[in-house]
């Protein structure tokens with residue numbers, strides 16, 4: 001089926017079906033042909049009016065009009081923002097005053113964008129695709145393909161990020177627009193600059209134009225034979241913290257700080273990039289946000305424990321992980337699942353204090369609070385690190401977010417005032433282009449050679465030194481999100497476009513008004529049994545069972561559904577879902593028939609028990625009361641001789657399900673209520689989806705019938 005908002009001749013993307021548009025297939029050419037008008041576009045413009053009163057818009061306007069108090073007691077003058085907001089001038093961009101949706105469309109913006117995300121494009125004019133020459137693909141993210149291109153108008157090299165979204169889904173467009181909106185709020189030498197947007201009235205796609213950056217920190221750090229000096233590490237850390245300080249002072253949480261999102265140019269300038277998971281926040285008026293953000297290895301404990309009220313400390317934790325990684329030469333806590341990640345954190349940084357457990361009231365605290373606390377051993381583990389580096393690391397990796405300080409306070413730390421001082425970025429050597437993407441390519445090449453080479457000879461990458469371990473891609477934050485969605489829905493890959501592009505019902509039901517996790521892309525990811533996401537089929541690491549299924553020449557969507565790992569946020573809720581599903585009352589309210597219940601129940605095959613088991617196997621000594629009690633109630637057997645588990649039997653791996661489990665939590669009632677809402681929402685959504693699919697099928701049938709008629713076949 002063709003694009004709904006433009007005729008096949010309009011632009012290069014119009015040749016792609018919506019499904020193809022979602023795939024990572026690079027478009028053939030950026031040069032556009034003449035656009036023609038479409039009745040559909042008019043119809044689309046008429047609906048889905050942008051609700052300028054949504055929570056996010058109001059929050060932003062509030063910030064624009066006054067000074068914003070940020071963590072650390074600093075005040076930011078918002079007057080400048082206000083003027084930027086009214087009329088934006090940008091090199092290479094036209095500038096127009098505030099415009100209505102109609103005016104924006106008249107100015108050349110597609111109606112699907114103006115209708116839903118007027119705020120994000122306000123005051124700008126779209127750039128034409130034919131003013132760029134696409135050169136090569138330089139990166140691939142969960143939501144995008146990134147290309148190096150020549151800006152023909154300005155005769156300079158830029159990066160074009162083609163963002164993936166569904167222009168027919170307002171929620172998807174709104175999500176994508178959030179990144180633009182946030183980027184336009186930021187203006188700092190250490191934050192990537194959005195230079196413009198490429199689209200046209202008839203286009204279904206959107207490219208973000210950025211200044212071109214040759215490297216990223218993950219790529220440089222994993223480059224064979226490249227070792228950073230201490231002054232260089234300080235130089236990068238200083239720039240990262242300055243950029244972060246700017247984001248926080250403008251009320252932006254990045255929420256995905258990691259090496260591959262820290263771009264570095266040939267002058268040694270580091271810029272924070274990828275604001276796809278970023279969110280506006282106002283410390284004076286806290287709003288619940290989703291906890292399912294930040295790439296797993298860099299995710300702070302409070303998010304793993306389900307916190308929905310959080311702030312700048314989440315970015316500071318990730319920064320601490322990067323600082324430690326730069327000194328250690330490898331990621332310090334490479335967990336494979338959320339449970340394992342939390343376990344790694346507790347083992348290194350200690351478990352939270354009684355006081356913290358009490359005051360934080362974290363959703364998963366009952367289950368994951370260890371009976372015996374873990375002792376912090378950061379200083380012992382990294383005893384060879386210089387004292388000022390260790391001191392900063394201790395602060396940034398504080399278990400209690402309140403103890404992590406701020407980016408501004410980190411910048412004042414001894415780390416930056418003791419010798420060797422941070423070097424000047426311009427003094428850094430020139431490196432060949434190095435991105436995590438390049439490192440992946442190198443690894444792939446090495447693997448191919450290894451596979452093709454003689455038996456017994458190790459592939460090149462396996463023979464490399466310690467640093468190379470950083471080339472291993474961190475599982476994406478979104479992979480975790482996707483994993484959770486898939487597990488909850490009980491299917492590893494969804495075919496439904498609206499499911500791909502809409503936030504999970506939980507996010508909707510839990511009332512996160514401004515901050516749903518970025519939807520979609522989910523379905524394109526391949527998960528291995530550890531929950532890693534493999535963005536390309538040839539990627540390193542174990543193939544997912546879906547990929548293996550596909551390799552065997554079968555449709556991956558038909559692959560058997562496999563539970564892929566422990567997920568904290570589902571644990572305590574699964575039982576609630578189970579109970580909800582079994583409850584007569586719930587079934588009535590949600591309209592589920594009795595025969596549907598076992599089907600839905602089967603979507604949670606033993607997840608709860610497996611998760612508990614996984615935790616138990618990892619460190620039985622520290623099992624929380626919640627877990628120990630739950631294991632007993634679940635009848636989970638464990639081969640541990642640990643006293644905590646004695647009495648639960650000794651037959652390993654034998655699980656006897658003993659009926660519903662009730663986690664002793666004061667929040668259970670709320671959880672049940674939430675899950676009732678979620679299930680109702682899921683049922684409602686499923687019905688809507690069905691109706692939508694039928695409508696699309698009918699339309700595509702109509703279109704093919706018409707074209708058959710026109711072509712006289």
Ligand SMILES: Nc1ncnc2c1ncn2[C@@H]1O[C@H](COP(=O)(O)OP(=O)(O)OP(=O)(O)O)[C@@H](O)[C@H]1O
Nearest residue numbers: 139141142143144146159210211212213274276435
């Ligand atoms: N301005 C730029 N200059 C050069 N390369 C860039 C630029 N922006 C992005 N890239 C490359 O493209 C990759 C993907 O970009 P980005 O992280 O913004 O996309 P994403 O889809 O949001 O990714 P993620 O999966 O990390 O969320 C980056 O890791 C980087 O290597």
